[in-house]
Amino acid sequence: xxxxxxxxxSFDETRKKPWGECLSFVKGREGRAIDxxxxxxxxxISMGEDVEVFGLDLSPEMVKIARKNAEKAGKxxxxxxxxxxxxxxxxxxxxxxxxxAGLHNISGREKRIMxxxxxxxxxxxxGEAMISVWSRWQDRWRMHxxxxxxxxxxxxxxxxxxxxxxxxxxxxxxxxxxxxxxxEDAKKAGLKIKKAWSVKKASKKHADNHFxxxxx
Amino acid sequence: MKEKFxxxxxxxxxxGELELQVNEKEGDDILEGMLICRECKAEYxxxxxxxxMINESGPAEI
Numbered sequence: 430x431x432x433x434x435x436x437x438x439s440f441d442e443t444r445k446k447p448w449g450e451c452l453s454f455v456k457g458r459e460g461r462a463i464d465x466x467x468x469x470x471x472x473x474i475s476m477g478e479d480v481e482v483f484g485l486d487l488s489p490e491m492v493k494i495a496r497k498n499a500e501k502a503g504k505x506x507x508x509x510x511x512x513x514x515x516x517x518x519x520x521x522x523x524x525x526x527x528x529x530a531g532l533h534n535i536s537g538r539e540k541r542i543m544x545x546x547x548x549x550x551x552x553x554x555x556g557e558a559m560i561s562v563w564s565r566w567q568d569r570w571r572m573h574x575x576x577x578x579x580x581x582x583x584x585x586x587x588x589x590x591x592x593x594x595x596x597x598x599x600x601x602x603x604x605x606x607x608x609x610x611x612x613e614d615a616k617k618a619g620l621k622i623k624k625a626w627s628v629k630k631a632s633k634k635h636a637d638n639h640f641x642x643x644x645x
Numbered sequence: 646m647k648e649k650f651x652x653x654x655x656x657x658x659x660x661g662e663l664e665l666q667v668n669e670k671e672g673d674d675i676l677e678g679m680l681i682c683r684e685c686k687a688e689y690x691x692x693x694x695x696x697x698m699i700n701e702s703g704p705a706e707i
Contacts, residue, residue: 461653492695507650510697515657517689517698522653 432599437490440469440593441498447475450628450640451527454559455480460524465513465548466531470495473527474502482506483523485516513544518551526551526558530638533562533603536588538614541604545618552645557623560615560641564627565605567637574605608639615643646696648673656682656689657698663689 433440451472455462459480464473467484468491476482484499484506486492492508499506511517513531526548535541548558565574565587577586587610590600612622620643627636651665661684669677678691680698690697 487699489695489697496695507646508695509646509654510695510699511657512699517654517657517696519653519655519660 432593432601433486433488434490435599436593436601437469437488437494440491441494444469444471447472448529448561450561451475451529451559454527454642455525458525460553461522463518463523463526463551465516465526465528465544466534467491467495467508468530470498470506472529473506474499474504476504483518484508485511485513487512514540514547515543516547516551520550521553521556523551524553524556526556528558528560530561530563532560533606534601535604536602538604542614542617545615545620549618549620549643549645554645556645558620558643560611560643562606562611562639563603564636564639565607567605567632567635569632569637570605571635606639611639611641615641620644646675646691646694648675651680654680654696654698656685656687658682658687659685661685 452475455476461481462476463483463485465485467473467486470484473482473484484495489510492510496508509517528548532541532544535544587605589603589605591603593599593601608627612625615622622641623644624642627639630637651663654663656663659682661682663680664683666679666681667675674694675691676694680689680696
């Protein structure tokens, strides 16, 4: 977790605007919402005026930055330092949730499924969430995984360390998902998949991000 | 954190009810204090208005 504290400031400098996918998902939604792994808060500032918003991140430094960004945007948000795999919230308290580019930073499949179960637990009946992860077969990692596959190195297949090179060099853990695995994990957590699609953010040929909208 | 939000929260380790201990507040904003689990007695600090809901020894740690 300390790696995210170390890069929090430069991470913030490179991530300012919420993704369009997030804007579409939160549009018109009301009630109480949580942004799990909120990072610098760029996505939670897109929530509607009347939404009671909570932001949770494992990194205290990220949470501090997210609070500043929410204040700048004139948003009232409650922040919590916490773990996606053990949410500090009672069951059935949120109308909707976003979990953007966070699930893939959890090491170990059991813990990732646990995080999805926790997400499901805190949602109200019929509550919905949008989840996004980096994809395995994107341009940047395609050869890496093909080589691993050919060498039959398939233990924890999808796990990589991605360097952050602005300022100090820091290695961050990622589990790069196939869409199949993302759907499987969501189903294992008891979530119903409403919609699933992949997009190219920086990749030219192959999608680098998977999105799913799930229902409790 | 707002005092009223304690009723939405639970202990991340055992999901027990939390008891709020206030050391410093501004209106209904808790600035410094502690959330203590009534079940497993785990303690979570509130520092500068942010609750730290990480259980150092329990199953919550990644």
